[in-house]
Each structure stands twice: as structure tokens, then as C-alpha cells.
Amino acid sequence: MPKLIVDGFGTFEVPAGKRLVNALVDEAGVDQLHACGGFAKCTTCRVQFVSGAPDEMTAAEKEIRMIKGLADAPDIRLSCQIVCDRDMRVKIISRLTGTARKDAGARPADAVEPPAVWTKP
Numbered sequence: 001m002p003k004l005i006v007d008g009f010g011t012f013e014v015p016a017g018k019r020l021v022n023a024l025v026d027e028a029g030v031d032q033l034h035a036c037g038g039f040a041k042c043t044t045c046r047v048q049f050v051s052g053a054p055d056e057m058t059a060a061e062k063e064i065r066m067i068k069g070l071a072d073a074p075d076i077r078l079s080c081q082i083v084c085d086r087d088m089r090v091k092i093i094s095r096l097t098g099t100a101r102k103d104a105g106a107r108p109a110d111a112v113e114p115p116a117v118w119t120k121p
């Protein structure tokens with residue numbers, strides 16, 4: 001099982017293939033925002049990679065990164081568009097705590113949505 005290191009939270013074993021956003025919530029216990037429910041529409045699920053960032057990116061992540069001005073921040077990635085297929089270390093930069101939101105967002109599905117079309121960043 002891949003190892004997920006979340007700075008300030010700990011180190012966790014994660015089922016291979018699990019969406020990173022759901023692993024942050026389920027395994028790491030992070031109040032990670034995911035306002036659009038994991039559809040690559042909001043970018044509130046963003047995390048900062050310290051190591052282990054995937055080489056590939058979904059076309060949906062690539063598109064929203066351009067729209068939201070994240071194209072020049074390669075270490076900032078959308079956790080709803082990443083599956084845990086390797087060891088990763090991330091910093092939490094977008095959580096419910098400290099916001100006025102009533103919740104973190106609808107639970108993202110188990111599979112990447114929209115259906116993943118993998119590209120190079």
C-alpha cells in the first residue's frame with residue numbers, strides 16, 4: 001500500500017488506487033475542502049506536494065489550473081484528480097477550518113471524475 005505523509009498530521013497507509021482527496025479525509029483525518037465534490041471545478045481540494053507528485057495529470061485538472069492561475073505552480077495539485085499509486089508527501093493548504101463554509105463539500109466518488117483522461121502537465 002502506498003504511504004501518504006501529510007505534514008502536521010502523520011504518515012498513513014492508503015489503499016492503492018484511492019483518490020487522494022478521499023485518503024486525506026479517511027486515512028489522514030484532514031478536514032480537506034472539496035467544494036465541487038471532486039469534479040475538477042473548484043480547486044479547493046488543492047494540496048502542495050513535497051515529494052511524489054504524479055507525472056501525469058488529468059485533462060480536467062490541466063484545464064482548471066489554467067483558468068484558476070495555477071499553471072505556474074507545479075507543486076500545487078488537485079487532490080481530487082490524483083490517485084494514490086505511489087508514496088507521496090503533501091502539505092495541507094485548503095481546509096475547512098478557518099473558513100465560513102458549512103461543510104467541506106459533497107463526498108467525492110471513489111473513481112476520478114470526470115472520467116480521467118491522462119496527459120502530461
Ligand code: FES
Nearest residue numbers: 036038043045080
Ligand atoms: S476541484 Fe473541486 S474538489 Fe477537486
